[in-house]
Amino acid sequence: MGCSASVTPASTIPSCTKVDVATNTVSDEALRSLLPAINAAKYFNETSTQTDSLQDDLEMNQTSCSEGLNNGRLNIVSDNQNGLEQRTNSSEIAIRTYNATNPRFHQNPLDREELDWILFDLDANQFCVNNQSLLMSASQVTPAVVVDAIEKSDDFRNVTPEVWKLLNKAKGTGDATYLVQAYTVESHFYKILNRKLARQSLSNPMSMDIVAQMQATLSAAFGQMNQFVSAIQAFQADGRIGLPNNNETDWARLFLQAMYRLIMIPNSTLRYQGLTYRGMRLTQKELECYNEDRIFVCNKAITSTSKLRSVAEGFFGSAPRPEHMVDVLFIYNIDSYSALFAIDVHTISSIPPEEEVLIMPGILLTIGETKVISPHSREIELRSAYKDLAEGMMANSLTGLLSNFESESSSESEYKLQ
Numbered sequence: 001m002g003c004s005a006s007v008t009p010a011s012t013i014p015s016c017t018k019v020d021v022a023t024n025t026v027s028d029e030a031l032r033s034l035l036p037a038i039n040a041a042k043y044f045n046e047t048s049t050q051t052d053s054l055q056d057d058l059e060m061n062q063t064s065c066s067e068g069l070n071n072g073r074l075n076i077v078s079d080n081q082n083g084l085e086q087r088t089n090s091s092e093i094a095i096r097t098y099n100a101t102n103p104r105f106h107q108n109p110l111d112r113e114e115l116d117w118i119l120f121d122l123d124a125n126q127f128c129v130n131n132q133s134l135l136m137s138a139s140q141v142t143p144a145v146v147v148d149a150i151e152k153s154d155d156f157r158n159v160t161p162e163v164w165k166l167l168n169k170a171k172g173t174g175d176a177t178y179l180v181q182a183y184t185v186e187s188h189f190y191k192i193l194n195r196k197l198a199r200q201s202l203s204n205p206m207s208m209d210i211v212a213q214m215q216a217t218l219s220a221a222f223g224q225m226n227q228f229v230s231a232i233q234a235f236q237a238d239g240r241i242g243l244p245n246n247n248e249t250d251w252a253r254l255f256l257q258a259m260y261r262l263i264m265i266p267n268s269t270l271r272y273q274g275l276t277y278r279g280m281r282l283t284q285k286e287l288e289c290y291n292e293d294r295i296f297v298c299n300k301a302i303t304s305t306s307k308l309r310s311v312a313e314g315f316f317g318s319a320p321r322p323e324h325m326v327d328v329l330f331i332y333n334i335d336s337y338s339a340l341f342a343i344d345v346h347t348i349s350s351i352p353p354e355e356e357v358l359i360m361p362g363i364l365l366t367i368g369e370t371k372v373i374s375p376h377s378r379e380i381e382l383r384s385a386y387k388d389l390a391e392g393m394m395a396n397s398l399t400g401l402l403s404n405f406e407s408e409s410s411s412e413s414e415y416k417l418q
Helices: 028-032 035-048 057-062 065-070 090-100 121-135 141-154 161-173 177-184 189-198 209-240 249-260 284-288 307-318 384-396 396-409
Strands: 118-120 274-283 297-299 302-304 325-334 342-344 358-360 365-374 378-383
Touching: 118 121, 121 297, 141 161, 141 177, 141 249, 161 177, 177 189, 177 249, 177 358, 189 249, 189 307, 274 284, 274 307, 284 325, 284 378, 297 365, 302 307, 325 358, 365 384
Parallel strands: 325 378
Antiparallel strands: 118 297, 274 302, 274 325, 302 358, 342 358, 365 378
């Protein structure tokens, strides 16, 4: 899919809708006024996002769910066999051999430290809005600022010389792609970074009822889309990104901001749209978190995925599965609404054949189709919630959408976003 050299949505984008402080609500009329911003953001992403030749470009997102999930599928063999069906392609075998020692595509880092790596429903929604606010203030962040903050931290006593070399290159050249490359090196660096991100807690929790909180956070989320698209239009006019000043001092959050700047520019070749995959082994308790009653999901840390299903599935054959664990293949469906949170790093990764895509924290996801492959293997689709929410707002009143959520939260229900 080609890229547009200029993006100028015809619609006038309204200013960000604010919450009525007196009532802690946002009216349906005010939220509907954000629809031009939603359309503008979607149009911007669709016309300025590179899609990969391994996928079917934008047409992929029009494929039925079952077709999309079965495209190029490797069948997991029965439980009395370890691993997956073998392929004869030598490059794929090489990828799998490396993949057995590369946990970045698989488990939570640092031996499943007891942290909240994933948030659900209202917590997920609020975290995403908070995180977007952080990323929207990235205009002042340079690689030098990031590396200076890292050097002052006590977190990096065991980081390898290879990582420090890349960090110093980033600082010396001002090129943030070296920061991304440092992340992709198999070392303690990405583990320390993700652990620090996972330790973030929700700040200023909202004291609203469910509907009011949903209204407020959706207003903020789509309002930030408005702000972002306006900033990009300004960038196209004078070469500057006019986003808010940055007062951040935490090195991990600064690192995120520097990465986000890489995909803020129009026609960024790093922005990704399509399917990606991640393999994990979960306990039954962890798996239950992804039940059909969940509406929203978000990751608090950077999530490594691959455009190659075989890379993610290779994990399942790398070691025997513990009896109490379940092999889960997560399938991320990154559409035009969420492409601003997905970085295609295969051209700058330390291991290009992995075809790695980084899913940034703060992307709001919803659980799509879940497949039971066997008693000990599952496939779970995670797709952008913004598409469902935006289309729901366009097709129906937001009150109707939120009433479904309210009834879901107050009683057992089979309602799930379709």
